[in-house]
Amino acid sequence: MTVLLSTDGLRMRFGGVVAVDGVTLAVNEGELRCLIGPNGAGKSTFFKCLTGQYKPTGGRIFWRGRDITALDPFAVARLGVGIKTQVPSLFDGLTAMEGVVLAVRRLHGEAEARRRAVRALERLEVGDLGNRRIGLLAHGQRQLVELAMVVAPEPDLIILDEPTAGMSAEETGRAADLIRELNREHAIVVVEHDMQFIRTIAHTVTVFHQGRVLMEDSAEIVFKDPRVRDVYLGKAVA
Numbered sequence: 252m253t254v255l256l257s258t259d260g261l262r263m264r265f266g267g268v269v270a271v272d273g274v275t276l277a278v279n280e281g282e283l284r285c286l287i288g289p290n291g292a293g294k295s296t297f298f299k300c301l302t303g304q305y306k307p308t309g310g311r312i313f314w315r316g317r318d319i320t321a322l323d324p325f326a327v328a329r330l331g332v333g334i335k336t337q338v339p340s341l342f343d344g345l346t347a348m349e350g351v352v353l354a355v356r357r358l359h360g361e362a363e364a365r366r367r368a369v370r371a372l373e374r375l376e377v378g379d380l381g382n383r384r385i386g387l388l389a390h391g392q393r394q395l396v397e398l399a400m401v402v403a404p405e406p407d408l409i410i411l412d413e414p415t416a417g418m419s420a421e422e423t424g425r426a427a428d429l430i431r432e433l434n435r436e437h438a439i440v441v442v443e444h445d446m447q448f449i450r451t452i453a454h455t456v457t458v459f460h461q462g463r464v465l466m467e468d469s470a471e472i473v474f475k476d477p478r479v480r481d482v483y484l485g486k487a488v489a
């Protein structure tokens with residue numbers, strides 16, 4: 252199997268807080284990986300290091316074996332890494348189509364951007380929302396349009412930070428199906444809290460706790476592990 256993205260002892264310190272504390276992890280081409288862990292475990296910070304938004308204070312990041320630790324966000328995006336961040340970054344005044352085209356325009360010309368935007372909205376089954384203003388969409392629809400913005404440039408790796416947050420159970424189920432479908436063409440790393448979602452989609456689950464990888468295994472084994480239950484209940488880890 253070909254390793255797409257990997258980290259070696261990745262660290263990110265903010266003053267006295269070590270948010271990511273020596274994470275070594277590898278994602279294979281075509282993989283669908285779930286990342287879980289309690290609030291403050293360092294999941295979002297880890298992602299921001301991967302995409303060049305934060306300069307890690309230690310360790311290394313590799314893309315197809317090449318050291319990309321020092322690259323800026325634009326250079327990382329151009330390599331083929333897309334991220335849907337935890338905090339929405341939508342422009343409420345734009346239509347869904349305009350928003351998705353804008354997301355692709357960083358990397359491609361206007362005609363190509365339009366073509367990819369149409370395809371992305373269709374893949375997320377929101378092709379009918381193209382002319383609707385983003386600010387007027389229902390929450391679940393907005394999440395899907397945001398997902399289309401990440402998918403449209405057609406990155407090799409898609410990073411999703413809690414893509415189903417605030418969705419209804421039915422919307423979450425549909426999102427799980429869509430993410431599985433996207434995985435046919437893209438490797439995906441997704442942070443999720445919904446256990447049903449994780450069981451449905453994940454091959455491998457990586458558990459973060461206090462900036463470190465607590466364990467990495469199948470969903471079945473991870474959810475049975477008492478250490479995982481303990482960190483979610485806020486108990487100290489043995």
Ligand SMILES: Nc1ncnc2c1ncn2[C@@H]1O[C@H](COP(=O)(O)OP(=O)(O)OP(=O)(O)O)[C@@H](O)[C@H]1O
Binds near residue numbers: 288291
């Ligand atoms: N920009 C920052 N400056 C200072 N501390 C930060 C910053 N970003 C994150 N932290 C701290 O780093 C730690 C990890 O935060 P992070 O947001 O990565 O966790 P998370 O696993 O994504 O949590 P959640 O599940 O709540 O999204 C926390 O203690 C947080 O307060």
Ligand SMILES: [Mg+2]
Binds near residue numbers: 412
């Ligand atoms: Mg987070």
